[in-house]
Amino acid sequence: MNIVLAPSGFKESVSAEHVAANMKEGIIWALPEAKVISVPLFDGGEGFTETMVAWTDGTLHSAEVTGPINQQVKAIFGFLALVRNVRL
Numbered sequence: 001m002n003i004v005l006a007p008s009g010f011k012e013s014v015s016a017e018h019v020a021a022n023m024k025e026g027i028i029w030a031l032p033e034a035k036v037i038s039v040p041l042f043d044g045g046e047g048f049t050e051t052m053v054a055w056t057d058g059t060l061h062s063a064e065v066t067g068p069i070n071q072q073v074k075a076i077f078g079f080l081a082l083v084r085n086v087r088l
Contacts, residue, residue, distance in 0.1 A: 001034045003027055008041045016040030017054070053078035065082045 005023050009016040020038035027036055044046040054062045058080040073087040 003034050003036045005038045006041050009047055017051060049076055049078050056080040
């Protein structure tokens with residue numbers, strides 16, 4: 001049996017990757033023969049950069065930048081590497 005998991009995260013509490021990992025664990029427990037692929041969904045909000053970097057084996061970086069009301073804030077950005085082939 002092939003199963004594709006495509007969860008979204010739970011804002012400010014659980015990432016989409018964490019949700020997918022726990023779903024996969026439960027499925028494998030119940031159906032050990034299942035092939036499970038996780039493809040977390042994102043709308044470009046929280047966790048998007050971190051997941052895209054992890055998905056492509058890229059690198060995550062941060063820098064101090066000036067925010068919208070002229071205060072210093074930490075910004076996160078990433079460089080993507082190779083895109084993985086996903087096959088069932």
